[in-house]
Every structure is written in structure tokens, then in C-alpha cells.
Amino acid sequence: MIMNIQPTNRATGLNWPDLISGILEKRYKRFMADVTLPDGSLVTAHCSNSGRMTACCEPGRPVYLSLSDNPKRKLKYTWELIKMPTSLVGVNTLVPNRLVFHEIQTGHIPPLAGYDTITREVKVGADSRIDLLLENIKGKRCYVEVKNCTLVEEKIARFPDAVTARGLKHLNELKKLVHKGNRCVMFYLIQRMDAVEFKPADDIDPAYGKALRRVVKAGVEILAYDVEIDLNRIRIRKPIPIVL
Numbered sequence: 001m002i003m004n005i006q007p008t009n010r011a012t013g014l015n016w017p018d019l020i021s022g023i024l025e026k027r028y029k030r031f032m033a034d035v036t037l038p039d040g041s042l043v044t045a046h047c048s049n050s051g052r053m054t055a056c057c058e059p060g061r062p063v064y065l066s067l068s069d070n071p072k073r074k075l076k077y078t079w080e081l082i083k084m085p086t087s088l089v090g091v092n093t094l095v096p097n098r099l100v101f102h103e104i105q106t107g108h109i110p111p112l113a114g115y116d117t118i119t120r121e122v123k124v125g126a127d128s129r130i131d132l133l134l135e136n137i138k139g140k141r142c143y144v145e146v147k148n149c150t151l152v153e154e155k156i157a158r159f160p161d162a163v164t165a166r167g168l169k170h171l172n173e174l175k176k177l178v179h180k181g182n183r184c185v186m187f188y189l190i191q192r193m194d195a196v197e198f199k200p201a202d203d204i205d206p207a208y209g210k211a212l213r214r215v216v217k218a219g220v221e222i223l224a225y226d227v228e229i230d231l232n233r234i235r236i237r238k239p240i241p242i243v244l
Helices: 094-105 165-179 206-218
Strands: 002-004 020-028 032-036 042-046 062-067 077-084 087-090 117-123 129-135 141-149 151-153 156-159 183-190 197-200 221-229 233-239
Touching (some): 032 062, 087 221, 094 129, 141 165, 156 183, 165 206
Antiparallel strands (some): 062 077, 151 156
């Protein structure tokens, strides 16, 4: 669906649903986490994150869940946040796309201003989609692929936290789109507040790091932003320096 971009002065960011506190017991099978609630009961929450979640998956840490009333859901709880020593961390990978979409639509990301419409999940190849397409009345296009970054070590945010064939595919698609005359942006949303710079995680996925540098030379832009996050809302805060 194509949506109009309407800059506004209203408060930025997204409100969390009602959050339920707990203690993380373990994360397993990638998409499941056992959490002890304040009343002592143990629940299994959906973990919407396929990465390793290095540095934000430590048993015994306080976590925050949302509760769904959808009768079709097998797991009613969703793991949203974990409290690490230096920051709350958003672990739900569905949040970055929603947040970046909202902040672009309301005009709160200056490097992505100047467009009139925004479209989600745009098909760009035989079996590929890019998260966002921005367009203006002059026909200029900007494709934006959003990635969730939760790995921060020694104040350095890094991506990815696991080998990502899908991420590599997106880089190659953006490179093709740039060659066709489009503007393309890789947007790394750091869902925490304790990073001072961003780097590709070459030790985890060297192929991704090489590809990222290659597509940047070809004209793909990189943006990395952190967030301001508390138990009420999450909003984009500021750009983080990028080191390639």
C-alpha cells in the first residue's frame, strides 16, 4: 500500500503495548524463550529474532513481554525487551521496520526527507523484496532496506550477529537498483542506547562485510541510527558514525 509522507511536529516514535515484566530463563530453538513472571509462573514467549542475539540473551536478565489476544496464536506472549547493564535492548525484529516507516512518514529522518510517498515490502526481483520505497512527484526513487542491530560490544554496534545469506542477497539487490539509477540506502537501526559507532561484523560474517564495502563503492548509502528507549516508547534518536 502506498502511503503519503506528511511531516509533522508531533512526538516521534512508537508506544509499546502494555508490557509484562519477567526474568529470562532461556532462549531456545531460536524463536522461543522461557520467562518467569512475577507470580512465579513460567511462560513461553515468541522470540521474533532469528539471529544469535549475542550480548542480549543472558539468562537471569529482566525482560519485558507483550500479550496478544489473537486466538490463532500458539504463543500468546512476545518478547519485546531485555535489560542489559548499559541499556534496555529491543529484541523484536518487527519493530525496526515499523519505527523507520513511521519516522520517515512523519518527516523525522532528515537524510530521507524530500519524498512524497512511502510503500512497504516492494518486490524488486524474482523472489526478493526491499523493505521501503520512497518516491517523489518527479519520479525519483529511493529504496531502503532496514536491519535490526542488537550486537554492541565495547560500545561498537556490529551487524550481523550471525551469518546472513538473506542480508547478503539484499545488498546485491540494492547494488543492481543503484546501477539502474535509483537511490538505495541500507538503514541499520540499533535498538539500544550504548553504541558510539557502527561497524560490519567481519569476524562473524566476512562475506557480508566485503559485500557491504563493495556496494558502498557502487553507490549504496549507509545510515546507522540508535534509539531512545524506555518502558513506554521507542524513538529514533541520532545517527551513529559508521566505520568501514
